[in-house]
Amino acid sequence: MTHHVLNVDAALGAISEYWQPHRLTSINDYDVKVVKIQGEFVWHTHPDTDELFMVINGELTxxxxxxDVVLGPNDIYVVPRGIEHCPKAENEVQALLFEPKGTVNTGDVGGDMTAQLRELG
Incomplete structure (x- = not known):
């Protein structure tokens, strides 16, 4: 059996664009994603799923x-399904997201900020 250890800091170091989540790993039917955030996103909702944010570095509103809910390093917040929200960060934030496979970052609104999920490695 091969044991594959993943490092969150190394994964975040490989990301150069904001608002572009990368799949770090999957567990059951969920993706664990790393993302860098800066500026303001779009108001959106995920009608069928909750969305978990865990801040690694920075301050996320x-x-x-x-x-507003303000998160600092090591803080976790779950946006309940169907709740309209808009993440924003004055300075760079590094975060983990936990969401069902196939969840679109812009939820029900789509648009220019919709990301194609990228794989690390």
Missing amino acids: IQLRDG
């Missing part, structure tokens, strides 16, 4: 219609 997840704007919600009823108030």
Whole structure:
């Protein structure tokens, strides 16, 4: 049996573009993605799934219609399915995302910021 260890810092170091998630690994029917974030994303929702954000470095604000959630390093927040949200970061944020395979980053709105999921390695 081969044991394959993945390193989050190395994976994030391989990413040069913002808002372009890369699949680090998968577990069951979920992808674990690494992403760099800076600026403001688009308001969107994921009607059929929750979305977990874990900040590795930086400060991420997840704007919600009823108030903002601010995450720092090692903080985790789950945006419940169907809740409209818009992530933003004044400075670079490095984060992990946990979502079902096939989840589109722009959810139900699509548009220019829709990413093609990329594989690391």
